[in-house]
Amino acid sequence: xxxxxxxxxxxxxxxxxxxxxxxxxxxxxxxxxxxxxxxxxxxxxxxxxxxxxxxxxxxxxxxxxxxxxxxxxxxxxxxxxxxxxxxxxxxxxxxxxxxxxxxxxxxxxxxxxxxxxxxxxxxxxxxxxxxxxxxxxxxxxxxxxxxxxxxxxxxxxxxxxxxxxxxxxxxxxxxxxxxxxxxxxxxxxxxxxxxxxxxxxxxxxxxxxxxxxxxxxxxxxxxxxxxxxxxxxxxxxxxxxxxxxxxxxxxxxxxxxxxxxxxxxxxxxxxxxxxxxxxxxxxxxxxx
Numbered sequence: 435x436x437x438x439x440x441x442x443x444x445x446x447x448x449x450x451x452x453x454x455x456x457x458x459x460x461x462x463x464x465x466x467x468x469x470x471x472x473x474x475x476x477x478x479x480x481x482x483x484x485x486x487x488x489x490x491x492x493x494x495x496x497x498x499x500x501x502x503x504x505x506x507x508x509x510x511x512x513x514x515x516x517x518x519x520x521x522x523x524x525x526x527x528x529x530x531x532x533x534x535x536x537x538x539x540x541x542x543x544x545x546x547x548x549x550x551x552x553x554x555x556x557x558x559x560x561x562x563x564x565x566x567x568x569x570x571x572x573x574x575x576x577x578x579x580x581x582x583x584x585x586x587x588x589x590x591x592x593x594x595x596x597x598x599x600x601x602x603x604x605x606x607x608x609x610x611x612x613x614x615x616x617x618x619x620x621x622x623x624x625x626x627x628x629x630x631x632x633x634x635x636x637x638x639x640x641x642x643x644x645x646x647x648x649x650x651x652x653x654x655x656x657x658x659x660x661x662x663x664x665x666x667x668x669x670x671x672x673x674x675x676x677x678x679x680x681x682x683x684x685x686x687x688x689x690x691x692x693x694x695x696x697x698x699x700x701x702x703x704x705x706x707x708x709x710x711x712x713x714x715x716x717x718x719x720x721x722x
Contacts, residue, residue: 435479436706438688440518440560441611442637443590447518450677450706451482452699453643453692458489458499460530463694465502472506474696476514478703484614484641484690486522486564487544487551492530500551508553520560520612520641521548522594524567524575536567536575545582562592562614563604572600576607583608594643598628601638610638617642617687619658619676619722625683633686640686646673660721664714670704675718677705682715 437446452475457468475483489499500521507514523544526533535541541563549558563579566572582588592612593604604610613633617624617640624630624640633640646655655672656662661679665672677689693699710718 435481435703437481438639438685440482440688441590441639443611445518447482447516447688448480449681449688450480450702451484451641451688451690452480452702453690454483454485454499454503455489456692456694457502458491458495460491462491465505468502468694469506469509471693471696471699472503473510475693475699475703476510476512476517478700480699480703481517482520482688482690483517484520486525486562487548488522488525488527488532488564490527492527496527497547497551500548504551504553518559519552520562520592521552521558522562522564522614523548524564534565534567534569536563536570538570538574538578541575542578542581545578545587549587557586557589560590560592560612561588562594562612563596565595566600572603573607576604580608592639592641594641596629598632601629601632612639612641614641614643614690616644617680618645618647619655619661619679619718620647622722630684630686634684638686639688640684641688641690642680643690645680645689645691646676658718658721660717664710664718668708670708671701673701674705674708675710677702678708678710679715679718681705682710 436449438449485499487497526535590611591608594614661672661675664675680689691702
């Protein structure tokens, strides 16, 4: 598996990661099926796994995905010493909805629970502030994160759903290694708001969430002629084409496609060997 550096940490991870969300929200697979997905990802050389405290059904189920990933890693028969788990905090799941909570006390508490859910034996590899809460300043919300780094609960810090200005403010509080914003053929804002270029310039890893458009839109990739045509010509899935398209956009990008089936992560991993020409990338750009 091709690797790339995580920020400027000197740590190298697989150039395609695994997104854990589909294994823990509604209509999720059984625990045993999900663990097999994680095992297969590890077998394929994937060493970057993205999760969050809010990857669950509702508040009563909080931290489900973190515990699931920890269970898989500790029961896997191979070497997991190079695996990096990136989690997030700052979203709540009341009745299955998504709401922001940047209350410093809440973040202080959820960091501690995430630390324990992921095993509690070593610092959280990467902790990301999931989404800015307008009820609190970025400085207020990230203060307990800095404390957690100093206390040895967190190794590296990232942010999610942040603008360039917000990233800069976050970096004034604590070192940042990654930015996770939405980016797909339907949502190309990072190309236009300066975030992707800023990540390139500053050596930050950009993690595009929902690269296939999410549960509601992923099947619509077949309806984008440029993508469907390339997939047919290259005898690959439309998802492979999208992952290759994303990777072509910037050396900062590390896609984290979600999976709840072994076949899905096997397909995503194949995209590591797919390269698109500038002309092919341009055709996708013009079609989306």
